[in-house]
Amino acid sequence: MxxxxxxxxxxxxxxxxxxxxxxxxxxxxxLVRNRERQWKVRIPKFKINPEExxxxxxxxxxxxxxxxxxxxxxxxxxMERVLLEFGGYRVNINPSGCSIYVGENYxxxxxxxxxxxxxxxxxxxxxxxxxxxxxxxxxxxxGRCDGMNEKGLTMGYTFMNRKRPGDGFICHMIGRxxxxxxxxxxxAVYLLKGIPHRGSFSYxxxxxxxxxxxxxxxxxxxxxxxxxxxxxxxxxxxxEENRRVLDDSTKxxxxxxxxxxxxxxxxxAFKLLNDTNQGVFSKLYGSWAGTIHTSAYFPKEREAWIxxxxxxxPTKIDFSQWLNGENLxxxxxxxxxxxxxxxxxxxxxxxxQK
Numbered sequence: 059m060x061x062x063x064x065x066x067x068x069x070x071x072x073x074x075x076x077x078x079x080x081x082x083x084x085x086x087x088x089l090v091r092n093r094e095r096q097w098k099v100r101i102p103k104f105k106i107n108p109e110e111x112x113x114x115x116x117x118x119x120x121x122x123x124x125x126x127x128x129x130x131x132x133x134x135x136x137m138e139r140v141l142l143e144f145g146g147y148r149v150n151i152n153p154s155g156c157s158i159y160v161g162e163n164y165x166x167x168x169x170x171x172x173x174x175x176x177x178x179x180x181x182x183x184x185x186x187x188x189x190x191x192x193x194x195x196x197x198x199x200x201g202r203c204d205g206m207n208e209k210g211l212t213m214g215y216t217f218m219n220r221k222r223p224g225d226g227f228i229c230h231m232i233g234r235x236x237x238x239x240x241x242x243x244x245x246a247v248y249l250l251k252g253i254p255h256r257g258s259f260s261y262x263x264x265x266x267x268x269x270x271x272x273x274x275x276x277x278x279x280x281x282x283x284x285x286x287x288x289x290x291x292x293x294x295x296x297x298e299e300n301r302r303v304l305d306d307s308t309k310x311x312x313x314x315x316x317x318x319x320x321x322x323x324x325x326x327a328f329k330l331l332n333d334t335n336q337g338v339f340s341k342l343y344g345s346w347a348g349t350i351h352t353s354a355y356f357p358k359e360r361e362a363w364i365x366x367x368x369x370x371x372p373t374k375i376d377f378s379q380w381l382n383g384e385n386l387x388x389x390x391x392x393x394x395x396x397x398x399x400x401x402x403x404x405x406x407x408x409x410x411q412k
Contacts, residue, residue, distance in 0.1 A: 062366055062401055063390045064178040064195070064351070068380070072187045073121040077128020080199060085133055088403065089177070093143060095408035096174070108137050111147045114227070118253055119235050121188050125200060144200045146231025147256070155347035156216040157310050157331060157338050158262045158289045160271040164324040165264050166354045167204045167214040168331045168338060169195065172346045173399045174407040180364060180391060182380055184208075189238035193362050193377045195353060201230025202237055208381055209241040210266040210357035216289050218258040219301050224278025226254030236261070243272050250274045251281050258299050262289050266357040275299075288314045306340075306347075313337045328354050334368035334396075341368075343397040350395065366393025 067083070069076050084090050115123035130140045141147070155170030177196045184191035194205020194213075204214040213236045215229045227235070232253065240246040243263045250261060258277040270285040275293045282295040291307035292300045317330050331338050332352040339349045354363035354372065360381065363372035373391045380386060400407040 059394045059396050060398065060401070061392065062178065062395055062404065063392045064180050064364070064366060065390055065403075066386060066388050067179055067181045067183075068385055069182075070184040070186065073125040073185055073189075074128040074187075076183060076185070077125035077130075078132045079128075080125075081129040081132025084199065088405070092174070092402045092407045095406075096402075106138050106141050106145070108141060111141055111145055114147055114254075118227075119239065121185060122200065122231075122234065122238070124187070129199070144198050146198060146201050146228050146234070147226070155291060155306070155310075155340050155342070155349070156214075157314065158214045158216060159314050159318070159327055159331065160262065160264050160287045161318075161322055161324065161327050163266070163358050164327060164354055164356050165212040165214060165262065165271070166324075166327045166331050166352065167262075168340070168349045169203055169351045169353065170340050170342075170347045170349050172348070173343055173350065173395070173397060173401045176350050176401060176403070178366075178401065178403045180375075182375075182377070182386070184381070185238070190241065191381055192234075192237040193375065193380075194233070194237060195351060195364070197230035200234065201228070202233040203230050204353050204355070205233065205237050206355040206357065206360070206362060206377065207237045207240075208360070208377075210360060211237065211240055211242060211246060212264045212355040212357055213237055213246065213261060214289075214353075215259045215261045216291050218260060218275075218277070218291060218293055219299055221258065221299060222278065223257050224255065226256040226278060228256045229259045232259075232261070236263070243268055247272055247274055247283055250276060254278070255281075258293075260289050260293065264357065287318065290314075310338050324354060324356060328352065328363060328365075328372060332365055332368055332370060332372075339368045341396055343395075343399050348395075348397060351393075364391055366391060367395040370394070 179196040191208040194202040197203045261274045264271040360378035365372040
């Protein structure tokens with residue numbers, strides 16, 4: 059078992075100043091040094107075009123481009139490197155797991171991925187230059203792998219396949235766009251239908267006015283919308299996009315659907331996904347599909363729960379109080395993960411070693 063932590067980052071202000079602040083935090087950090095070493099053996103299979111990327115952000119999220127400029131100023135990097143690490147446009151994604159269950163007034167999500175890629179940052183941000191305040195777990199610093207905004211809109215995504223990627227935004231930047239720019243499920247669906255998608259993912263959307271959550275199946279080729287409360291790693295409409303082997307994804311979905319019949323409250327649903335003996339939590343860290351965190355979002359209460367590793371009691375964050383100006387006293391969230399694979403923010407974690 060490995061004791062890990064996630065930093066809690068709180069900020070109120072402009073996107074540019076937020077970018078500067080984040081750059082100051084990560085400059086010369088072990089996270090950045092690890093990623094420098096990782097790129098020595100992981101050759102990018104994409105191109106960075108700063109002008110094209112800038113144009114896309116200016117169209118869909120100009121404030122986030124300002125945040126990237128702030129990161130560049132603090133890190134003193136060329137813009138190409140900033141976009142390589144944090145741009146969230148035209149980047150390949152490795153396979154992962156992830157399970158999401160939505161019940162009455164909650165969304166519970168297992169984030170399954172590889173420790174050497176995990177940011178370990180919970181960010182609570184309230185911009186003053188446009189966009190909604192958000193709380194969520196980050197990926198590649200600027201992206202969000204799940205979260206909730208001040209309007210009570212919650213979002214999580216699950217990976218589907220690596221078939222024929224296109225030019226476009228990647229999952230965690232799309233998650234950020236949803237949370238900052240959309241006030242409802244309907245607005246988020248409209249956004250997802252309008253932006254270019256790099257890869258194939260399902261986005262699960264839920265807000266306090268939803269009778270049923272919406273699951274948006276996306277690929278570079280088309281987009282479909284359906285209702286559903288459980289989402290793992292296969293499409294139900296765009297089945298031609300699915301991977302050939304779906305046994306694990308189907309198994310996790312069936313377990314959740316069976317338990318759903320019992321009428322789970324938020325605490326019970328959280329334990330279903332977080333307990334290591336119930337069949338949804340994954341320890342496949344070496345296969346890019348181990349559960350690193352379980353998160354829960356309650357849109358009516360504006361409350362978030364976060365646990366690192368399995369069989370954990372969640373750390374509870376009152377987002378509504380924070381929105382009213384009360385900063386959190388906590389600086390870190392701690393947990394235990396059953397793996398000896400190094401975490402990129404804590405210890406040497408290049409691709410030369412396990």
